[in-house]
Amino acid sequence: MTGGAQTFVIRLASGLAKNHSVYVYNCNFFPITDNSLVDRFPDTVEVISFFPPSSRTLLNRALSKVERWTSKIGRKIKFREDLRKLHFNYILKKLNIDLVNSHLYHADNFVVETLEKASIPIIVTDHGDYKYVIEQQLSDRSSTEKIFNRINGIVVLSEDNATAISRYVANHLPIKKIYNGVAQPQTVQYPVSGREKLKIPKDALVFGMVARGIPEKGWLELIQAFEQVMHTTQQAAHLILVGDSEYLQNLKASIASKAATVHFVGYSSDPNYWIECFDVGVLPTYFDGESLPYSIIEYLSFGKPAIATDMGGIPEMIKHNDQTAGFIINCQAGKADVSSLADAMLAYINNPSLREEHSQIAKQAFDKFNIENCIKSYELFFQEALNKQH
Structure with a gap:
């Protein structure tokens, strides 16, 4: 379901792409089904998914059956999870990616599990879901601690966001408040209001x-x-x-x-x-x-x-x-x-x-x-992480 986080990723990627090479990786196993969402990215931003839509149903069924079979014999193998990780690593190397910025808990978890021993910097943007995930006990604390121990910085969206997240992260982790940016709306003359x-x-x-x-x-x-x-x-x-x-x-x-x-x-x-x-x-x-x-x-x-x-x-x-x-x-x-x-x-x-x-x-x-201030703040925070890494 399209919400504020997805909308912001489109705006952030679009703004960063004016001066940088930007790719958006769909960390779900199969492609985004909402084409209207993907169509909102400019041509300068490539959206990457693991499989083309034509193969998703057949392959998903086949791999699901294999996983169920391995589970029944007591040796469950997560083929799809392993394939995702291999593909993500391949994309990072192929495109020579300098830094990963992940959004929403399931994406952060996937990125950290895949890059746990890699040196590439990871910046997480918390859209308020960590407070929700932790307080609703949707994940155990060891999983969130694993994320916080690996990432190189975290962007929060408000003071309330910062207060909540600071209770769970280590003192050494840089926390930066950056308001989500929006362009000033242009006056549009609609044929019918x-x-x-x-x-x-x-x-x-x-x-x-x-x-x-x-x-x-x-x-x-x-x-x-x-x-x-x-x-x-x-x-x-x-x-x-x-x-x-x-x-x-x-x-x-x-x-x-x-x-x-x-x-x-x-x-x-x-x-x-x-x-x-x-x-x-x-x-x-x-x-x-x-x-x-x-x-x-x-x-x-x-x-x-x-x-x-x-x-x-x-x-x-x-x-x-x-x-x-x-x-x-x-x-x-x-x-x-x-x-x-x-x-x-x-x-x-x-x-x-x-x-x-x-x-x-x-x-x-x-x-x-202001969207321009937002983009500049992200660029500076990314650069700080890269400087520390080098």
């Missing part, structure tokens, strides 16, 4: 959310809060929900009778199309692995005030100096508090000047996510 497409009146206030289609992003809580708001105010308001999954499709079906002002628009390869027509961006997430959600950065890039929970780095994301570009709400019983969500939405409905004030702060808060 999002509002026009959904037949939303010009005087209506639009709340919107862009996120992965998992329950922990707070979709249900947002809808419940919006329903409370609609029972309280005479102001015309609409809610646009951008994302797709079986969960969201079921959620849409469950509120079909009330859906006149709640719009499920599905997955969008161009979320800016929808964000542009929001008045306020919302993300009531209670996902434990939350770090630096991209949707918040994108709201800010359009000068949209944000209503969000206090998960991960969100509170520092929407701050500029001592001012806040929106409302931070607490979680109650592990989920976003519906009443607090509704109160924040009503505050914007009842006070247009507050909405405008927060919009101006949002534009200033976005400055720290």
Whole structure:
């Protein structure tokens, strides 16, 4: 499922490729099936997978059968895992790679296991998943310690991220905070705007959310809060929900009778199309692995005030100096508090000047996510690791 980490890898690779040779390695055994994701890489970045799509099904079945057979006789051999490692090592040598930057825990684990005794520097970017993996006990501590003992540095995305990771890593490991970067969105003249497409009146206030289609992003809580708001105010308001999954499709079906002002628009390869027509961006997430959600950065890039929970780095994301570009709400019983969500939405409905004030702060808060600064920081951190290695 495409999320913030995958989107950032595209932007980071694209930016680095202006001055360096950059390759993206798909460490899963088989190719990426979402072609729209791969197509977003520029021609200067090559995406490498182990097998071409045409051979994946037959080979996977054959190797799976062999692995099951070896397991039954008490000598399980991980053919696929060994093949991946051989292929990755071959690619590194063939392309004369100087440094590996891995993203997400399963990729970090694969890279470290493959390059445990190699001298090539490894920089890990933690998108908040180590806190999640460790606290949810999805991996034993020896596996994470093995990663931290081998890598040459770790990039964190926020102060919250840095605080969490520092509890688990050795003191000698360099930790660098680098905000994910986003380019300032360009003005696009669409033939039909999002509002026009959904037949939303010009005087209506639009709340919107862009996120992965998992329950922990707070979709249900947002809808419940919006329903409370609609029972309280005479102001015309609409809610646009951008994302797709079986969960969201079921959620849409469950509120079909009330859906006149709640719009499920599905997955969008161009979320800016929808964000542009929001008045306020919302993300009531209670996902434990939350770090630096991209949707918040994108709201800010359009000068949209944000209503969000206090998960991960969100509170520092929407701050500029001592001012806040929106409302931070607490979680109650592990989920976003519906009443607090509704109160924040009503505050914007009842006070247009507050909405405008927060919009101006949002534009200033976005400055720290400048893509050029992000790329330069990564280059410097990579160079430091290379210098130490030599």
